[in-house]
Amino acid sequence: MESKQSSDPRRHRRAATVIKTSLRELRVQLALLNHQIGGRLALKDIDLDCLDVLGKDGPLTPSALARRVGLHPATLTGILDRLERGGWIARDRDSADRRSVSIRLLPDRNREVFYLYRGMNDAMDDVCAEYTEAELELIADFLQRSAEAGRTSTSELGQDS
Structure with missing residues (x-):
């Protein structure tokens, strides 16, 4: 990218x-x-x-x-x-x-x-309501890519041990 x-x-x-x-x-x-x-x-x-x-x-x-x-x-x-x-x-x-x-x-x-978890879920619904659909898609992409970076880092550390 x-x-x-x-x-x-x-x-x-x-x-x-x-x-x-x-x-x-x-x-x-x-x-x-x-x-x-x-x-x-x-x-x-x-x-x-x-x-x-x-x-x-x-x-x-x-x-x-x-x-x-x-x-x-x-x-x-x-x-x-x-x-x-x-x-x-x-x-x-x-x-x-x-x-x-x-x-x-x-x-x-x-x-x-x-x-x-309902309190957190409700709070997250409120947070998400403040963003447009396009903004939410961008945030979701960022979070998914961040999670993948975490998986990759975890895997690499596991290979070192």
Whole structure:
């Protein structure tokens, strides 16, 4: 993609710095929100991460979920045991291959999570209402590309270890 920098490199750098600082603050605020919600539900932060990935991408095999949340499969087993006992997930065995397991969310408990996020969701609806459709598309593109940059950086760091 071609560079769209302004004619003043210093202004561009300052604006980019404000964005990066704002993304860091957003990360902190979302982490705090997740921690508060996890505390209300007696879930650890990684439990919420697993539930979020399953909600977005599931059902998944344990190994696919472990890759997506960046955990060793043996570590994930304990988390899945805890989530299953709490009524958050179900492990479904493939009838043709009993070794094959798929993990899915159970809707009743996950409604509790959505309920607790309603304040943030409502606030985000208010924020988005202040932007045009074209502006929202630009913001969505930026966030998607930023998430991809994060995935790439995570993958590169994982290769170093």
